Amino acid sequence: MEGGMFRRGLVGYLPVHVVQGVVGLLTLVCFTRLLKPADYGLYALGFSTLSLCHTAVFTWLESAMARFLAPESRAGRLPAHFATLYRSWCAIAAVFAAVVVAALVVLPASLPVKAALAAGLCSILARSLVKLAQERRRAAGDVRGAAGLDIAQTVGGFLIALGLIFIGWRAAGAIAGVGMMAAICLVFVLPTELRGMSGGRFEGARARAYAAYGLPVSAALILVLALGAADRFLIAGYLGQGAVGVYHAGYTLANRTLDVLFLWLGMAGGPAMVAALERGGRPALIKAAGAQGAALIALTLPAATGLALVARPLAEVMVGPALRAGAAAVTPWIAASGFLCGMTVYYFNVAFTLGRRTSLMLVAMAIPAIANIALNVALIPRFGLQGAMWAATGSYALGAAASLVLGRRVLPLPLPARDIAGAGSASLIMALVVARLPAIGGASELLLKAAVGAAVYGLLALLMDVGGLRGRLPHWFAPARARTVT
Numbered sequence: 368m369e370g371g372m373f374r375r376g377l378v379g380y381l382p383v384h385v386v387q388g389v390v391g392l393l394t395l396v397c398f399t400r401l402l403k404p405a406d407y408g409l410y411a412l413g414f415s416t417l418s419l420c421h422t423a424v425f426t427w428l429e430s431a432m433a434r435f436l437a438p439e440s441r442a443g444r445l446p447a448h449f450a451t452l453y454r455s456w457c458a459i460a461a462v463f464a465a466v467v468v469a470a471l472v473v474l475p476a477s478l479p480v481k482a483a484l485a486a487g488l489c490s491i492l493a494r495s496l497v498k499l500a501q502e503r504r505r506a507a508g509d510v511r512g513a514a515g516l517d518i519a520q521t522v523g524g525f526l527i528a529l530g531l532i533f534i535g536w537r538a539a540g541a542i543a544g545v546g547m548m549a550a551i552c553l554v555f556v557l558p559t560e561l562r563g564m565s566g567g568r569f570e571g572a573r574a575r576a577y578a579a580y581g582l583p584v585s586a587a588l589i590l591v592l593a594l595g596a597a598d599r600f601l602i603a604g605y606l607g608q609g610a611v612g613v614y615h616a617g618y619t620l621a622n623r624t625l626d627v628l629f630l631w632l633g634m635a636g637g638p639a640m641v642a643a644l645e646r647g648g649r650p651a652l653i654k655a656a657g658a659q660g661a662a663l664i665a666l667t668l669p670a671a672t673g674l675a676l677v678a679r680p681l682a683e684v685m686v687g688p689a690l691r692a693g694a695a696a697v698t699p700w701i702a703a704s705g706f707l708c709g710m711t712v713y714y715f716n717v718a719f720t721l722g723r724r725t726s727l728m729l730v731a732m733a734i735p736a737i738a739n740i741a742l743n744v745a746l747i748p749r750f751g752l753q754g755a756m757w758a759a760t761g762s763y764a765l766g767a768a769a770s771l772v773l774g775r776r777v778l779p780l781p782l783p784a785r786d787i788a789g790a791g792s793a794s795l796i797m798a799l800v801v802a803r804l805p806a807i808g809g810a811s812e813l814l815l816k817a818a819v820g821a822a823v824y825g826l827l828a829l830l831m832d833v834g835g836l837r838g839r840l841p842h843w844f845a846p847a848r849a850r851t852v853t
Contacts, residue, residue, distance in 0.1 A: 490546020617697025
């Protein structure tokens with residue numbers, strides 16, 4: 368059953384991540400051309416602030432919605448589940464709004480900086496409510512509903528942001544579009560969600576149990592975000608907002624592409640692993656986790672390698688002239704960092720959430736977060752952006768090791784050593800072949816190297832059966848066959 372849930376998720380969430388990938392690249396293409404480097408850097412800082420605040424304040428509610436929906440549904444306690452979560456949200460949102468207003472009043476910053484921060488922070492309220500609705504749908508197996516919300520926010524947020532930039536909102540407009548689209552989505556989804564509270568009431572003990580589970584998840588995710596955001600603030604302090612724009616362009620070029628793959632597989636695999644553990648215990652979990660780990664390795668390792676190989680022509684096509692050369696230099700290092708981060712968040716750290724030992728996940732993520740800040744402080748003044756790249760890759764490698772070791776103490780998940788070896792070997796051969804292709808530049812070089820690389824890796828992966836692809840792909844993407852009666 369859980370294998371079917373994983374396959375349905377893969378197929379159902381595929382359009383979401385195709386759209387996210389396309390819009391993410393269009394965002395990079397348009398924003399790096401419409402915004403000055405300093406404004407693009409300010410957009411990066413504002414968006415990082417938005418993500419950090421959202422995670423710190425509201426993500427624990429979203430985590431509790433996803434993790435406890437299945438057991439509360441079986442026990443017939445969903446009204447109390449919804450009432451506790453949504454009423455907790457109302458109380459927190461009121462305090463958060465007051466703090467944001469006070470902070471913006473006293474913050475010693477220029478008007479464009481305040482505008483960008485205000486746009487991001489005000490967007491959090493709408494986004495967090497939509498996220499609660501989306502997590503409920505995802506945990507319940509409503510792939511179409513969760514996917515529809517994602518697509519609407521992705522496309523609508525980009526179009527609104529583009530319009531706001533054109534009318535002169537600059538960095539603030541680039542951030543505000545996301546929140547405005549989330550507010551529009553709430554008009555359609557919130558009434559349905561609130562009806563789920565009918566007959567339920569807020570329960571303090573339940574809220575404390577949800578907080579005990581969810582707050583460590585939020586704290587750990589803050590540390591994950593700090594790994595990807597702290598360097599931007601340090602770069603801004605040492606090198607200025609223009610350097611942040613260059614770094615963020617390269618970071619987005621690599622990390623956004625990998626994020627699409629990891630999110631796609633994670634949105635399908637996460638609920639399947641929870642369902643497997645709840646329904647079939649440890650044996651069912653091991654089977655579901657093995658499929659998830661194999662799929663992650665088989666698809667994301669070659670993607671990271673390919674991004675590093677096509678960094679220069681990809682930047683020539685996607686990034687504005689003012690940021691292009693720097694972005695190309697950043698991309699290979701961030702591709703390696705993105706792969707390590709994705710494996711950590713979407714596989715190794717799942718052991719903590721499934722085992723309900725989220726406090727230990729906080730310890731695991733604190734190690735690379737602290738190391739990242741220390742390495743950036745040590746390396747950026749001496750080596751500039753190169754130092755930030757080294758710090759990012761080293762920190763993510765340390766984080767992956769810490770999560771792997773500590774996670775195995777909680778709930779050992781299968782480590783797909785055979786798939787790592789197969790995917791690594793195929794990726795290495797792919798890299799050797801692509802490296803010998805001519806550097807003709809621009810879109811022609813990008814298409815040539817991407818096509819050859821995909822063909823070489825795909826053939827080798829099938830020959831070596833990386834991730835069990837020969838057996839899995841037909842079942843993942845072919846329609847279900849009717850049962851025959853003999």
